[in-house]
Amino acid sequence: MDKIVSKIAALGVPGLVFLFAVGATGLAGAASITAALAALGPGGMIGGIATLGIMGLISEAIAEYGFDAIFKAVVIELYKRGEDPESLFMKIDNYPVSKGLKLKLKEKIKSLEKEQVKNQDNITQQ
Structure with missing residues (x-):
């Protein structure tokens, strides 16, 4: 159905x-x-x-x-393609979505940044 x-x-x-x-x-x-x-x-x-x-x-x-999952996946893909996090935050602020979704998207980008820094630290330690 x-x-x-x-x-x-x-x-x-x-x-x-x-x-x-x-x-x-x-x-x-x-x-x-x-x-x-x-x-x-x-x-x-x-x-x-x-x-x-x-x-x-x-x-x-x-x-x-669902709308949230598609939106989140698009923002993550933009980040992976090298989009600057600050420009992504500006784009997110201009999106016609709820404040809650904007916060979720920004938190996801922040977590991706932390993960990237952690991975870079692991590479330099090896």
């Missing part, structure tokens, strides 16, 4: 976004579809189709793992 609900949610979000975009164009028929797809993404209609596909993947991941 949970898998079925997550698949419906994954298909539903892009569909709802597309439906809203079509309604917002004020056009009818094929012109409304073309205008909606062009408005949804960079690069015209192809970009709009790609944007809807990406929305489907993201919404499926959120349905399966």
Whole structure:
């Protein structure tokens, strides 16, 4: 049952976004579809189709793992790719998420920093 609900949610979000975009164009028929797809993404209609596909993947991941887990994984990946912790803290402060999640994300980065310092100390001692 949970898998079925997550698949419906994954298909539903892009569909709802597309439906809203079509309604917002004020056009009818094929012109409304073309205008909606062009408005949804960079690069015209192809970009709009790609944007809807990406929305489907993201919404499926959120349905399966939860928003907090996805957000945390993205922040950890940014840190692992060499993003400066201070710039990550600034980004986190600007995210439209709860204060509690912001604190959790910042604590995770701090723990990753401590772990990295500990690993570097172990390497230099060997």
